[in-house]
Amino acid sequence: MSDIQIGLLMLGGVIIALVFAFNTYQEWRFRKRTRQAFSRHHADVLLDVPKNHVRDGKQERLEPVLLQDDDDTPAYLNDVAPLHHPGAQPPAEPEASDDIDFDEASGMDTADHQALIVALLDPSLDFIAEVVFSRPLSLSALPRFSVAKRVQAILRSERGLWTPAELLPGTRYKQINFGLQLVDRSGAVTEQELASFCQQISHYAEQFDAQVSFPQRQQKLVAARELDRFCADVDVLIGINIVPAAPIPGGRLRSVAEAAGLQLEPDGQFHYLADSGNSLYSLASADQTPFSMLNLQDRTFPALTLLFDVPRVAGGAAVFDRAMAFALQLTQEFGARLVDDNRRELSEAGLLKIREQLVRIYGNMDDRGIAPGSVAALRLFA
Structure with missing residues (x-):
């Protein structure tokens, strides 16, 4: 074997090691963010408690939101892009001699x-x-x-x-x-x-x-x-567990999720996105392992969790119905059951009870003037 061949083999080994190390780091970072996002544990909405509070319960959950940078520094001015109204162009200061209306390009006066x-x-x-x-x-x-x-x-x-x-x-x-x-x-x-x-x-x-x-x-x-x-009264995160008879191959899972309109996002979950780009519901691995293009090719997943972040979702109960229809589709596709965090099977009556609770929560938010999924809600529940 020539020196060039030996060198190429060594280079290939180094590249493989770097890829493995990068994936290990990505998984560690994902788990760290998960722990930080839910440092206050919360109880299960599907049990006999009033609500599944993101802030003050006992059950860890993933939070389907944009996450902060990897370091532990707080969020400062200019670290978060300013909110823009959909369709508005970035504002520009006109010259004194410019007769064009300030917002002509955006269609707004x-x-x-x-x-x-x-x-x-x-x-x-x-x-x-x-x-x-x-x-x-x-x-x-x-x-x-x-x-x-x-x-x-x-x-x-x-x-x-x-x-x-x-x-x-x-x-x-x-x-x-x-x-x-x-x-x-x-x-x-x-x-x-x-x-x-x-x-x-x-x-x-x-x-x-x-x-x-x-x-x-x-x-x-x-x-x-x-x-x-x-x-705190309306901050509820619903998690529906999908437990199959046999572990789900990653490739098949990806195919089913994408066919249903979900897409894999950088947080390691499949998200169903609104036209605005906001997540309406997401699908995660029940053991909090982040999905990636790599592990979806060669891994199986023993259980999944469908997540519905109540105050951040515009469209209310109708979107919840869509999310539950997807959950039922997964049960048929993978021969699975819908269960709560204690592995108690969820009945149609149980899902209806959750839906009724959602309607009450959304009514309280509307009465307060903080519409679910609005700019104010996305800011408060982040």
């Missing part, structure tokens, strides 16, 4: 687009700090805040037009509003977190000799706790 941008910060969801510069300034970067909650900003240009947190070349700004989200799935903002945020905002404003104004801190803390209590 300037007033409507401006209203949408201002609505990115919601006083009912955010603690909004206003920083007003003494004169319009060109900014090279936006600050990053050391806080655990989501921070978003909108900027007002010299011409008085608002834009999301995106600095435009050649544009000077006279005001920035920073919004600290009051509640998410980790709970309500604390007094210490709010004080730290205000201190960091004040320090930023001092650098530019700018004026800063804050809402009443204690009032916002009270409102945050009340909102968090409401969110």
Whole structure:
């Protein structure tokens, strides 16, 4: 055997080892994210308890949401892309001599687009700090805040037009509003977190000799706790287990899932997506092993879990019906049973009971003015 052949064999061995190591790392990262996403365990919605709370129960579950970066640092401003209204173009600052309407390309007039941008910060969801510069300034970067909650900003240009947190070349700004989200799935903002945020905002404003104004801190803390209590009452994740008579080959599973309109996403689950791109329901391995193109080729899976993240799903009970129809399709395809987390078989009456509970939850959310699957719901239940 020549030196070249030996070298090629060694190179092939190194490549195989790297691929194996990468897949092992990906699985470790997935399990780590799963533990972090549900550090507060929750009980099973299918047992004799009022709800399956994501926040305060006992049963671990995967949460079908976009996950944060691998490191343990909090989410800061500019780490999360600003929310845009579907169909709206990224805002651009027109030149003074430009006669084209600011939102001509998006089909919206300037007033409507401006209203949408201002609505990115919601006083009912955010603690909004206003920083007003003494004169319009060109900014090279936006600050990053050391806080655990989501921070978003909108900027007002010299011409008085608002834009999301995106600095435009050649544009000077006279005001920035920073919004600290009051509640998410980790709970309500604390007094210490709010004080730290205000201190960091004040320090930023001092650098530019700018004026800063804050809402009443204690009032916002009270409102945050009340909102968090409401969110805890409706924060429910339903998991339906599909247990086959024999382990399911990965290739066959992929074929069935894709034929039903689901697609494999980077979080290691198959998702059924709405036109907006939001997940309506997802299919995961019951043992929390992430699906990948590689393991779907050569592995079998002893059980599956269909996940339905109640407050994040627009369409309510109708989407739940679609998810349950898919679950029943899986039972027929793989000779499986639908069971709860204690392996108790689910009857039609049991599924109907869950559906009735969903209708009540969605009614409570509508009464509160937080529609399931809305921008507000996606922010609160993330």
